Amino acid sequence: MRRRRNRKNQRAVILGTTIALLGIMSVGYAAFQTNITLNAKGNIKQSGVVTTDDLKNNVKTENGDGEVASDGLYQDPTEPDRYIYRGAEPDNYITFNDEEWRIVAIESDGAIKIMKNPTEENLVTPKAFDTNGQRNTGYCEQGAAQQYGCNVWAQNNSFTSANEQFTGAVDKDSEMKTYLNNDYYNTITTNKDAIQEHDFYYGSVTWESEDLSAQVTEEKKASTKSNVGLIQASDYIKSNTNTAQCGTFKQVRDNYASCKNTSWMVKGLTSKWYWTLSPNGNDNNTVLHVGTDGRLTNHYANGTSGYVAPTLYLTPGIQLNGKGTQNSPYTIIEEKS
Numbered sequence: 001m002r003r004r005r006n007r008k009n010q011r012a013v014i015l016g017t018t019i020a021l022l023g024i025m026s027v028g029y030a031a032f033q034t035n036i037t038l039n040a041k042g043n044i045k046q047s048g049v050v051t052t053d054d055l056k057n058n059v060k061t062e063n064g065d066g067e068v069a070s071d072g073l074y075q076d077p078t079e080p081d082r083y084i085y086r087g088a089e090p091d092n093y094i095t096f097n098d099e100e101w102r103i104v105a106i107e108s109d110g111a112i113k114i115m116k117n118p119t120e121e122n123l124v125t126p127k128a129f130d131t132n133g134q135r136n137t138g139y140c141e142q143g144a145a146q147q148y149g150c151n152v153w154a155q156n157n158s159f160t161s162a163n164e165q166f167t168g169a170v171d172k173d174s175e176m177k178t179y180l181n182n183d184y185y186n187t188i189t190t191n192k193d194a195i196q197e198h199d200f201y202y203g204s205v206t207w208e209s210e211d212l213s214a215q216v217t218e219e220k221k222a223s224t225k226s227n228v229g230l231i232q233a234s235d236y237i238k239s240n241t242n243t244a245q246c247g248t249f250k251q252v253r254d255n256y257a258s259c260k261n262t263s264w265m266v267k268g269l270t271s272k273w274y275w276t277l278s279p280n281g282n283d284n285n286t287v288l289h290v291g292t293d294g295r296l297t298n299h300y301a302n303g304t305s306g307y308v309a310p311t312l313y314l315t316p317g318i319q320l321n322g323k324g325t326q327n328s329p330y331t332i333i334e335e336k337s
Helices: 002-033 052-056 175-187 212-219 233-238 249-254 256-262
Strands: 072-075 083-086 093-096 099-106 112-116 156-160 167-170 198-201 223-226 274-279 286-290 296-300 311-314 330-332
Touching (some): 052 099, 083 233, 093 112, 175 223, 175 274, 198 311, 212 233
Parallel strands (some): 093 330
Antiparallel strands (some): 072 083, 083 099, 093 099, 099 112, 112 311, 198 223, 274 286
């Protein structure tokens, strides 16, 4: 009798242990199925979450002849730690402020540069870059700036045009910069916490130049931190997959009809053009803009027919959902307080 009881007890212990082990294995398998990983900050990242590292895992490479093979994310040709979206229709759609925006670049500091999708229906109401007579000292009192407006984006203690013909202090920000960082900024009601105040580069450029790297260097000679800005002229050049014909400022000017078909920054335009924040280096009163026909050309700063494509930076480490397509754009995962 005692032996039978012992055997029964042993069977009960074995059965209980087996059930417990199966339970532990089930929990472990369930956790495995949810594909939980850890990101660099030690936060839990669940399956489906997209980080900047995930985006960079899909970086494409150029063909041997320098032409880009297809639409997508590429290493910046002049800034190796930066990544840019190129082509007529890359998967760089992102929802911001409940609106359709596009990712321009992943910066070297991890910030994501985005702009409101520059299509006919999305561009913000036309506005002068700077009204003539609003800034009338130093750099802005020279040349034709008093007649046509001053072309410098922000206040600067000493600004010089690329041709070195105009130089001096700029006493105030442009009207465009003031508008974007006040009136426009106040219209942002969703995802505002995701914005990072960031450097915007607005050095003077030569729009006939055949040296893209040199023009990026010129752009970086002047910078200001703000919440909202516009794209640099070089951002438009770099968005093109046809690098053989559209890889420099001069090439885009000469081959604009072809360039229009291979850049998402101009593909959606039929009758409107929009400002960049890059001043034309040949004078002090015109600003480069992206034209309807694909040209990168200049316009008087006081022109009121230029539309606005607001541009800003999302904080490094931000997490996204989605696929980046127009039907399934990236969306920002809001941090829970």
